[in-house]
Amino acid sequence: MRNLNFKLSYFIVIAMLVFGSCKKDSTPDQKQTLLDQMQAVTDSIIENTHVPGVVALVVDHKLGIDWVYTAGLSDIPNKKPMDPSYTFRIGSNTKTMTGTVLLQLVEEGKLELEDKLSEYFPQYPKADSVTIDMLCNMTSGIFNYSEDEAWTMELFTNPTKVWTPEETVEIGFSNDYYFSPGTDWHYSNTNTFLLGMIIEKLTGNSLEYEIENRIINPLQLNNTGFLTSGLDLPGTHGRGYYDGEYVENVDMTEHYDVSWAWAAGSAYATPRELQHYVETLVGGGFLSDEMQQKRLSEVNE
Numbered sequence: 328m329r330n331l332n333f334k335l336s337y338f339i340v341i342a343m344l345v346f347g348s349c350k351k352d353s354t355p356d357q358k359q360t361l362l363d364q365m366q367a368v369t370d371s372i373i374e375n376t377h378v379p380g381v382v383a384l385v386v387d388h389k390l391g392i393d394w395v396y397t398a399g400l401s402d403i404p405n406k407k408p409m410d411p412s413y414t415f416r417i418g419s420n421t422k423t424m425t426g427t428v429l430l431q432l433v434e435e436g437k438l439e440l441e442d443k444l445s446e447y448f449p450q451y452p453k454a455d456s457v458t459i460d461m462l463c464n465m466t467s468g469i470f471n472y473s474e475d476e477a478w479t480m481e482l483f484t485n486p487t488k489v490w491t492p493e494e495t496v497e498i499g500f501s502n503d504y505y506f507s508p509g510t511d512w513h514y515s516n517t518n519t520f521l522l523g524m525i526i527e528k529l530t531g532n533s534l535e536y537e538i539e540n541r542i543i544n545p546l547q548l549n550n551t552g553f554l555t556s557g558l559d560l561p562g563t564h565g566r567g568y569y570d571g572e573y574v575e576n577v578d579m580t581e582h583y584d585v586s587w588a589w590a591a592g593s594a595y596a597t598p599r600e601l602q603h604y605v606e607t608l609v610g611g612g613f614l615s616d617e618m619q620q621k622r623l624s625e626v627n628e
Contacts, residue, residue, distance in 0.1 A: 373399040380409035384598045401565030414562030421594040456508040462518040463626045470502035471515035490586040516591040523590030551596040556586040
């Protein structure tokens with residue numbers, strides 16, 4: 328998630344699909360040099376920041392690279408090393424899941440990208456000037472709820488609070504627009520919450536149900552999930568620590584109710600399952616060729 332007014336020094340998973348990172352006819356020595364450089368960068372994160380542990384996964388099918396590397400600790404007090412099989416919160420990768428479901432509904436004729444927000448939620452200010460497409464590509468101008476100072480303070484002081492999507496979106500609309508809809512760009516989690524709410528309105532199902540049945544289950548992602556609320560992170564996982572550096576006995580891994588992130592950031596996965604999902608996402612496995620091209624060139628949720 329971006330634009331939060333606080334920092335969490337968590338364990339990190341870096342899952343990257345690298346295509347054409349060097350020439351196809353690279354020599355074995357050149358490939359090894361690339362791997363050595365990636366390892367050095369990963370090690371430097373542990374050496375030069377307060378991040379306790381990292382999993383780095385780099386896959387380049389053209390070069391025949393499938394590299395996974397761990398550095399640091401998954402549990403500082405118990406000195407447990409990082410493990411690439413662990414479950415991680417995958418943050419704003421969740422947005423691509425919400426966007427995938429939305430675009431599938433477009434292909435099914437349930438809505439159009441040119442539809443106005445007012446067709447679904449006419450109560451919001453300027454809703455007749457905001458299109459679904461603007462929500463997808465962050466050009467709506469709608470305020471990012473996670474930049475609201477009162478919201479941030481409430482999250483800090485009441486971390487177990489369960490936030491409803493409607494309540495969270497209202498916080499976004501309680502602030503002025505950044506700009507007139509469609510005239511500029513600003514990252515806003517409120518946009519993706521609205522997409523999630525539209526999905527639920529159109530299907531009559533929860534967003535969790537739609538993501539599970541359209542993405543997670545078809546790909547057989549047994550260690551991936553979408554959370555709607557609660558403190559728990561499912562599966563075997565490392566620990567997360569607070570505010571940039573380690574403070575003894577302070578563990579923030581399961582401290583905040585995940586409802587604050589919902590459609591914009593509440594999913595979790597293992598590195599390999601995230602890889603499988605991203606490869607399908609980028610390769611066009613969820614959409615028609617036409618819609619996939621439109622997504623890559625215009626609809627960048």
